Amino acid sequence: MRGESIRSALRQLRSHAGAITAIAALAVLAAAAGPRLLFGPRVAVQTAAQRDFVQTVVASGHVEAPHRVDIGVQVTGTVESVPVDEGQTVAAATVLIRLEAAELRAAADQAELAVRQAEAHLRQVREVDEPGAEQAVRQAQANYDVAHATVRRNEDLFAKEFIGQAALDDSRRAEQVALAQLRTAQQQLASARRGGSNAAGAEAALAMARAAADAAHARLRYAVVQAPVAGTLIARDVEPGHVVQPGKVLMVLSPTGASQLVVQIDEKNLKLLHEGQPALASADAYPEQRFAAQLVYINPGIDAQRGSVEVKLAVPQSPRYLKQDMTVSVDIEVARKPAAILLPTEAVRDADTAAPWVLKVEDGRVHRRPVQLGLRSKGWCEVLQGVRPGDQVVPATAANVTTLADGARVRPVTAAGG
Structure with missing residues (x-):
């Protein structure tokens, strides 16, 4: 009787096995999907x-660089040497280019000689011409004084009929000549003195000679091109032997700082x-x-x-x-x-x-x-x-x-x- 009951229970379990499996699967699915269904998906x-x-x-x-410096020459000439290289850092006043300068030095020497000549001429005006003009004025004044006294005396003699009209006229002409000579000497003295035309001309000639000498020395200095500021040479387009002219960029300097x-x-x-x-x-x-x-x-x-x-x-x-x-x-x-x-x-x-x-x-x-x-x-x-x-x-x-x-x-x- 007991065995029969057990066999009956087993038959019932076999008949519901599919349903039990489905329920188990649903339970597993619910356990997995429950949080998502209840609380939503995970989101970053x-x-x-x-x-x-x-x-x-x-x-x-x-x-x-805030600015770049273009380097060139200011006189036409032949390049003698270029003592720096592209990429080199240089200090202010560093020699960048040298030009052949024999002709420029000769011109500067000639200009110096012209200055000395003008100085000598001005000294001559002040040391010789002016004193000579003063002496000439004194002599002309003396001659005029004598001629003037002679005319006064001859006028008295003519009035007393001791001399004739011809003698009086001769003395008067001599007085006029002496007066003209005196005025000429006075004008020469004024011209020789400081501010006079001769002195002014000598001073102007000296000033012109000095200006010409300054220009010649400036051209001579232009034969040496120096760095205007410290910096780095970022370009170089010149070599010894090149004939260069003003207006062409030969180097580019990038200032430091x-x-x-x-x-x-x-x-x-x-x-x-x-x-x-x-x-x-x-x-x-x-x-x-x-x-x-x-x-x-x-x-x-x-x-x-x-x-x-x-x-x-x-x-x-x-x-x-x-x-x-x-x-x-x-x-x-x-x-x-x-x-x-x-x-x-x-x-x-x-x-x-x-x-x-x-x-x-x-x-x-x-x-x-x-x-x-x-x-x-x-x-x-x-x-x-x-x-x-x-x-x-x-x-x-x-x-x-x-x-x-x-x-x-x-x-x-x-x-x-x-």
Whole structure:
């Protein structure tokens, strides 16, 4: 009887085996999918942070001296020597080019001789001509005094009829001749004295000779071309034996000291720039070594082909390794905000439109929330309204973000960088 009951129970179990298997499978499925159905899918989120934020504009460009000095000659001549090489750093007054100067030296010597000759002539006027003119005036005055006294005496004698009219007329003519000689001597004296025509002519001749000598010595100095300032020769186009003329650039000198960086900025960032903004720069050859710069010039024109604007930055203390035309990267600080609320740019939808928004996690559900943005830089956005520090938002790059409806349940998982 007992065995029969056991066999009956086994037959019943076999008949319900399929149903039991299905129930077990449903139980396993419910255990696996229950959290998703009850609490929603796992979703990567990023958390709003609060910290000091600096907005920068990044650009690349090259090093350039504030000005370059073109070196040439001022007289035509043959190059005797070029004692410097391209790329060489030179001090101020270093000899760069020497010209053959034999003819120029001869001209300078001739001009010096002309100066000495003019000086001798002026000394003759002052030491010989003027004293001689004074003596001539005294002699002419004496002759005139004698002639004048003779006329007075002859006039008395003629009145007393001791002499005739002819004798009186002769004495009067002699007086007139003496007077003319006196006036001539006086004029010669005035001319020989300082300020007179002879003295002025001698002084003018001396001044002209000295000016000609100065010009000759200047031309002689032009035979030696020196560096006007310290710097580096970045170009040289002259060799000994070349015949050179004024107006041709033979060398280019890049002065040492303050350098400047010339970079191209996307024109969409033009509204963010103004002179005086600080920047950090680095040469591509030395990316680990950053140095300070300052925006000093914004080109008023736009490059239409590239859609960019040229700006220049001064480098007050140039690193020793910084060289002409080096490629540099520059971060220009255009704004700074303390304790800003920040989100990764990828967490903000329609960030470039007038109505940006985010999918914010609130009480286990996602909700579309409008936000107001402020500064942006290097993949981060400042949120002025709509998000608080610690809020979690679903980035646009989340795996299943497209299936999430507004109000859907989710299980947030902090994403890398969130």
